[in-house]
Amino acid sequence: MRLHQTALSLVLIAAALPTSAAADEIYGGSYVHGVDTPFTLYTGEGGADVQFGYRLDPVTEKLGGPQPYVFGSVNTEGDTSFAGFGVSWKAEIGKVYLRPGVGLVIHDAPELRIDPVARKRTDLGSRVLFEPEIAVGVDLDDRWSVEASWVHISNAQLFDSEQNPGIDMMGLRLNYRM
Numbered sequence: 001m002r003l004h005q006t007a008l009s010l011v012l013i014a015a016a017l018p019t020s021a022a023a024d025e026i027y028g029g030s031y032v033h034g035v036d037t038p039f040t041l042y043t044g045e046g047g048a049d050v051q052f053g054y055r056l057d058p059v060t061e062k063l064g065g066p067q068p069y070v071f072g073s074v075n076t077e078g079d080t081s082f083a084g085f086g087v088s089w090k091a092e093i094g095k096v097y098l099r100p101g102v103g104l105v106i107h108d109a110p111e112l113r114i115d116p117v118a119r120k121r122t123d124l125g126s127r128v129l130f131e132p133e134i135a136v137g138v139d140l141d142d143r144w145s146v147e148a149s150w151v152h153i154s155n156a157q158l159f160d161s162e163q164n165p166g167i168d169m170m171g172l173r174l175n176y177r178m
Contacts, residue, residue, distance in 0.1 A: 024057040024067060029173025031151065033075055039152055041165035043122045044115060047077030049169050051151075055088065065090060069101070073151070073169070080124070080167060082107035082153060084131050095139045103131040105153055122165055126155040135173070145175045 034045040053071030060066070067090065072083040086103015106128055113123040135149035154166030 024055045025175050025177045026052070026054050027071075027147075027173045027175040028052045029147075029149070029171050031073070031149075031169040031171030033077075033079060033167070033169050035168040035170045037150075037152075037168045039154070039166055040168050041120075041122070042115070042118075043080075043113070043124075043165050043167060045075075045079040045109075045167060047075055047079055049073045049075050049081075049171070051169075051171075051173065053173075055175075059087075069103070080107050080109040080153075082129070082131075086131060086133075088133070092139075097137050097139070097145075099135040099137060099147065099149075101131075101133045101135075103133075105129050105131045107153065124153070124155065124167070125157075125164055128155075129153045130156050130158075137175070143177045145177075147173050147175065149173055 029051050031049040031051060033047045033049045034043060036042070051071060051073040053069050055067045055069040058065030058067050066087045068085065068087050070085045072081075074081045082105040084103050084105030086101050088099050088101030091098045107124065109124050111123060111127075113121065115122050131151065131153050133149060133151040135147035137145050137147035139145045149171065151169045152166060154164050157164045
């Protein structure tokens with residue numbers, strides 16, 4: 001089964017859980033895939049990603065309310081898709097908030113990929129990658145919010161000290177509190 005099918009299945013199962021299972025919110029969004037930033041090298045990837053996720057209620061208010069999450073991201077052009085889990089924090093200033101997060105993902109990119117022009121490896125160096133992210137959002141009402149977010153995936157040269165091009169995605173997501 002391809003990774004994007006697995007990711008979609010995990011997200012659909014999570015979204016189907018009853019709200020009594022401490023479900024906080026579901027979210028979905030659209031992202032530009034392969035955005036050039038100082039954190040990445042050219043991988044030859046592009047297109048758009050569709051992301052869906054599920055955040056649980058905050059674990060504890062003592063630590064600023066960290067929220068565990070699971071999510072999946074499917075690339076519409078057949079480039080790298082991934083699924084993962086992590087934890088995020090929501091720091092509110094009125095209706096506006098900042099949401100940093102960090103997680104781990106597995107992906108379906110090629111194990112070995114070489115740019116024939118630059119003669120450099122452009123694969124991601126590891127099947128498991130770190131997934132830091134940050135979003136700026138606004139609460140629209142008690143249930144709905146919208147976020148502009150950046151999601152990065154890379155191995156941080158921990159799993160492969162010679163290879164770490166990374167991929168950045170930037171986009172918008174809509175959140176629904178259950």
